[in-house]
Amino acid sequence: MITKRIIPCLDVRDGRVVKGVNFEGLKDVSSPVTLAEYYSSCGADELVFYDITASSDGRKLFTDILRETASRVFIPLTVGGGINTVEDFDRVLKCGADKVSVNSGAIKNPSLVLEAAKLYGDQCVVLSVDVKRVDGSFRVFAKGGREDTGIEAISWIKKCVSNGAGEIVVNSIDTDGVKGGFDLEMLGAVCDAVSVPVIASGGAGKTEDFITLFNALPKVDAGLAASIFHFGEVKIKELKEEMAKANIPVRR
Amino acid sequence: MIAIVDYGVGNLFSLKSSFSSIGAEVTVTGHKAEIEKADKIILPGVGAFEDAAKKLLQSGLGEAVINEARKGKPIMGICLGMQLLFDKSYEYGEHNGLGLIPGTVRPISDVIPKDLKIPHIGWNALDFKKDSPINKYINNGDFVYFVHSFYAADCENYTVSTAEYGTELTASVQNKNVFGCQFHPEKSGDVGLKILKAFSELEGDLC
Numbered sequence: 001m002i003t004k005r006i007i008p009c010l011d012v013r014d015g016r017v018v019k020g021v022n023f024e025g026l027k028d029v030s031s032p033v034t035l036a037e038y039y040s041s042c043g044a045d046e047l048v049f050y051d052i053t054a055s056s057d058g059r060k061l062f063t064d065i066l067r068e069t070a071s072r073v074f075i076p077l078t079v080g081g082g083i084n085t086v087e088d089f090d091r092v093l094k095c096g097a098d099k100v101s102v103n104s105g106a107i108k109n110p111s112l113v114l115e116a117a118k119l120y121g122d123q124c125v126v127l128s129v130d131v132k133r134v135d136g137s138f139r140v141f142a143k144g145g146r147e148d149t150g151i152e153a154i155s156w157i158k159k160c161v162s163n164g165a166g167e168i169v170v171n172s173i174d175t176d177g178v179k180g181g182f183d184l185e186m187l188g189a190v191c192d193a194v195s196v197p198v199i200a201s202g203g204a205g206k207t208e209d210f211i212t213l214f215n216a217l218p219k220v221d222a223g224l225a226a227s228i229f230h231f232g233e234v235k236i237k238e239l240k241e242e243m244a245k246a247n248i249p250v251r252r
Numbered sequence: 253m254i255a256i257v258d259y260g261v262g263n264l265f266s267l268k269s270s271f272s273s274i275g276a277e278v279t280v281t282g283h284k285a286e287i288e289k290a291d292k293i294i295l296p297g298v299g300a301f302e303d304a305a306k307k308l309l310q311s312g313l314g315e316a317v318i319n320e321a322r323k324g325k326p327i328m329g330i331c332l333g334m335q336l337l338f339d340k341s342y343e344y345g346e347h348n349g350l351g352l353i354p355g356t357v358r359p360i361s362d363v364i365p366k367d368l369k370i371p372h373i374g375w376n377a378l379d380f381k382k383d384s385p386i387n388k389y390i391n392n393g394d395f396v397y398f399v400h401s402f403y404a405a406d407c408e409n410y411t412v413s414t415a416e417y418g419t420e421l422t423a424s425v426q427n428k429n430v431f432g433c434q435f436h437p438e439k440s441g442d443v444g445l446k447i448l449k450a451f452s453e454l455e456g457d458l459c
Contacts (some may be wrong), residue, residue: 002372002374002398003374020294074441076439094263251395
């Protein structure tokens with residue numbers, strides 16, 4: 001049986017992990033390579049590297065880091081941030097990324113998902129979408145969640161899936177950072193609308209939030225989080241033990 | 253030296269790195285001579301069967317792989333590379349493979365319950381069906397990473413392991429010196445590296 005995936009997300013700027021990281025025994029906690037190796041050894045099922053670099057120098061650093069990570073860490077690696085063209089796909093795939101996540105790039109250029117899926121296959125294209133409730137409906141936000149695009153989220157996700165998006169990362173702006181649990185209502189609506197894997201993001205604060213997620217929404221395939229893993233508030237090894245105890249299929 | 257056959261599909265960086273990390277000597281090559289010279293051959297592959305089979309055969313590299321396989325050289329196909337080892341595939345039409353393992357490649361959608369997602373993507377447990385030297389360092393029930401929408405069928409006699417996904421999907425195969433993994437050992441953490449290590453250490457007569 002396929003297992004539920006636990007995915008730590010690393011924000012990288014100018015070659016360093018941005019959010020403060022606090023681990024005992026790790027010397028260079030802001031090195032993406034070190035952190036990736038650490039997570040892989042703890043049982044992370046996959047890693048997401050999110051490039052939040054603005055400069056071209058930083059971008060070069062990012063691909064160097066990516067290459068180094070892919071030569072040392074042998075679990076699936078998804079890369080996002082600044083993916084606007086198929087050339088951007090090519091750039092990160094050559095450095096060892098397995099999947100590429102598009103967000104604002106797909107909003108700016110709606111044919112990007114279609115073009116990339118044709119070239120690299122559906123399994124390679126991950127649609128990441130920042131969603132917030134506005135006037136009672138789910139709305140897509142752009143620019144890191146700062147700008148309301150006016151696009152209705154569920155129809156947007158369905159459209160991207162029909163264009164070839166092979167997985168959806170749903171990040172709820174409403175629950176992000178609150179640490180009160182995942183946005184079950186929003187995730188449920190997405191799961192009902194599409195048949196590709198759905199990755200939940202935004203809101204996890206503790207181990208039980210993951211258990212609640214997978215129990216309430218068996219169609220959700222993975223849980224993604226950043227700072228709670230970085231700060232050790234949730235330890236992946238213990239999380240997976242708890243999931244197994246709750247009869248949630250998990251790789252150990 | 254292990255030769256990873258580069259026939260123009262997919263990125264081979266991770267695959268090459270995974271062999272390097274276990275200390276195996278490895279080269280990525282699109283040259284017949286290097287494939288003939290190598291001790292072992294890896295046939296990778298992602299994307300569509302028809303396109304990959306065409307590229308492999310038109311480049312002449314497919315013929316080289318077949319010839320080396322017949323000489324008894326250990327060969328391992330990975331993901332689509334495994335599917336290419338079979339007689340034929342029914343992925344959007346009917347296309348011939350290399351014919352090194354008897355069997356066919358068919359859509360997963362034919363055999364799994366409707367409520368399961370396609371592709372079969374993620375970590376799944378291996379269920380050993382018979383002994384194989386590639387399982388030397390791993391255990392029944394170990395997890396590996398899959399991404400595929402088609403599967404190898406009609407190959408019971410060659411099936412080394414399966415994975416449960418509404419039905420039993422072929423996970424790894426062996427026909428004498430010809431091996432295949434439907435999953436990605438280069439993305440399956442320590443378990444995957446152990447499979448590659450076992451393959452890289454193969455020696456003697458497998459036929």
